[in-house]
Amino acid sequence: MKDEKLIKYLSELADTANPRQLTDEEIDALLASEPEIESDRDENAWPKFVATVLSGLHPEIIRSKRKNATLGDFLKEARRLTNFTQEDVAAALGKDVNFIQLIEAGSLSLSSFDANDTADLVSLIRIHSDVLEEMLPKQLHLPPKRSGGPAGLSAFINEDLMKLSKHDAEWLRAVRRALRSREQGDLID
Amino acid sequence: MTDLWDTFDEPGFVERLKKPDDEAWRELVEAKLPELKRAARSTGLRDPSLIENSVSEGLRKAFKSIKNYDAGKGSLRGWFHTIINNEARDEARQESRQRGGAVSGIISDERQRPEPASKPDFARQVELRGLFDLLKPVDQQRLTDVVEEIPDGEAAERDGISIATIRKQRSRARTNYRELLSSGSD
Numbered sequence: 001m002k003d004e005k006l007i008k009y010l011s012e013l014a015d016t017a018n019p020r021q022l023t024d025e026e027i028d029a030l031l032a033s034e035p036e037i038e039s040d041r042d043e044n045a046w047p048k049f050v051a052t053v054l055s056g057l058h059p060e061i062i063r064s065k066r067k068n069a070t071l072g073d074f075l076k077e078a079r080r081l082t083n084f085t086q087e088d089v090a091a092a093l094g095k096d097v098n099f100i101q102l103i104e105a106g107s108l109s110l111s112s113f114d115a116n117d118t119a120d121l122v123s124l125i126r127i128h129s130d131v132l133e134e135m136l137p138k139q140l141h142l143p144p145k146r147s148g149g150p151a152g153l154s155a156f157i158n159e160d161l162m163k164l165s166k167h168d169a170e171w172l173r174a175v176r177r178a179l180r181s182r183e184q185g186d187l188i189d
Numbered sequence: 190m191t192d193l194w195d196t197f198d199e200p201g202f203v204e205r206l207k208k209p210d211d212e213a214w215r216e217l218v219e220a221k222l223p224e225l226k227r228a229a230r231s232t233g234l235r236d237p238s239l240i241e242n243s244v245s246e247g248l249r250k251a252f253k254s255i256k257n258y259d260a261g262k263g264s265l266r267g268w269f270h271t272i273i274n275n276e277a278r279d280e281a282r283q284e285s286r287q288r289g290g291a292v293s294g295i296i297s298d299e300r301q302r303p304e305p306a307s308k309p310d311f312a313r314q315v316e317l318r319g320l321f322d323l324l325k326p327v328d329q330q331r332l333t334d335v336v337e338e339i340p341d342g343e344a345a346e347r348d349g350i351s352i353a354t355i356r357k358q359r360s361r362a363r364t365n366y367r368e369l370l371s372s373g374s375d
Contacts, residue, residue: 003318004308005336010317010366011309016278017367021263021271030231030274031224039237040223049218052245053252056361060325082252083209185349 050084050092054124057081061186062127071121071135072104078125093120110135111171119178122187129176129188136172138162193220194266203265206255218248221269228270229277236284242353243280246360247273279363280356286338320369328362335359 022030042048057078065074079089086104090097099117102108110118110132122132141163164172179187196202197217205213222244229240229247251272258268309317321329334344334355345352 002336006321006333007314007317008308009332009336010321011313012282013363013366014317014370016275017370019271019275021267022274023267024264027228027266027270030228030270034227034231036223036227040226042222045219045222046215048245049214049248049252052249052357056246056249056253056357059361059365083211085211088211180349183345183349183351183354186354189349 046088047091047094050082050088051124053082054078054084054089054092055126058126062125062131065131065134069135070106071110071118071127071132072106074125074127075100075121076104089124093117093124095120109137111168115171115174116178119175119182119184122175123179123182123184127187129172129179132175133164133172136164136168139165194264198260198265200260203258203260207258209252209255214252225269225273228273232274232277232281234277234281234284238353239280239284239356240277242356242360243277244273246357247276250276250364276360279360283335283359286335287340320366323369324362324365327358328365331355331359331362332366 062074075089078084079086084092086097086100090100093099095117099113103113103121118132122129140161142161163169176188179185197206202213206217225244225247226240229243234240234243247269251269258265308314321332324332330348331344339347341352341355345355348355
């Protein structure tokens with residue numbers, strides 16, 4: 001029954017796939033049937049448009065990166081594909097253009113940016129938080145001295161000794177919390 | 190009709206849109222958004238957030254596919270309105286389904302092929318199902334949600350994402366399915 005309903009819906013999608021282009025007369029008739037209302041106007045039309053285009057740029061969430069790629073590199077690539085300016089992106093995010101310039105310059109450590117601002121940016125260009133984690137530097141953390149013997153040695157070898165600094169780990173948690181609060185669970189899970 | 194659409198229809202402006210030139214897009218979006226929202230409402234769509242979503246998704250599709258616009262086949266106005274109209278019709282059907290009612294008469298006109306009186310034949314069913322299976326899991330989920338009449342809020346809560354994202358993904362799932370259909374029929 002469920003499959004039957006699915007096939008019916010897919011058939012409906014197929015049957016309405018390629019309607020011919022509307023003529024000016026048809027458009028005029030459609031518009032005549034509907035009065036203009038105040039809420040049709042939107043002062044934020046352009047920033048919203050930029051945000052929609054950027055968020056739909058990649059069909060899938062970005063879950064991997066090439067070595068050394070920064071958040072700024074992803075942003076520059078998104079702008080190259082769309083020709084949006086730094087000001088356009090800043091407006092879409094509701095941030096100062098300085099934020100975009102600094103991200104693209106890549107000269108500051110990622111965790112020096114506000115976690116909420118960063119969450120807004122990765123939400124916009126659809127980067128998974130695991131990729132963000134890969135962009136943070138890791139440091140060698142030697143575990144406390146262990147007792148000898150094969151079991152202790154095995155634990156030492158298997159342990160990931162390269163870890164985020166305490167500050168970066170806390171910052172990443174803050175970004176993930178911000179993503180969760182923005183209902184962007186697909187960028188965390 | 191003499192208004193900004195005539196200016197937009199000039200080859201120079203169309204070329205700027207195709208570039209894409211952000212100033213040209215900004216000019217068009219800011220000038221024509223109210224008209225496009227009004228056109229979306231004319232399909233019978235009533236929920237303001239669905240109207241907003243239809244128009245923004247329609248404009249996103251227009252931005253993505255403007256390179257395919259052929260002035261020889263019709264005006265730029267007709268091209269934009271057709272994209273928005275299709276988006277709004279799809280959402281109006283969805284809105285109607287979620288209300289549990291029949292599809293409004295306003296949105297069924299002679300532009301659309303009539304709904305088949307009987308279910309598709311077996312070969313067609315296999316083809317439709319096969320193409321569905323080629324979709325990404327997220328697209329399959331969104332289309333399944335429609336069939337199972339899962340309210341947007343429930344789907345959003347289940348998947349940990351916003352209602353706006355559910356709607357965008359639904360729109361993109363429909364587009365992706367139709368693209369598979371057209372590539373399959375080439």
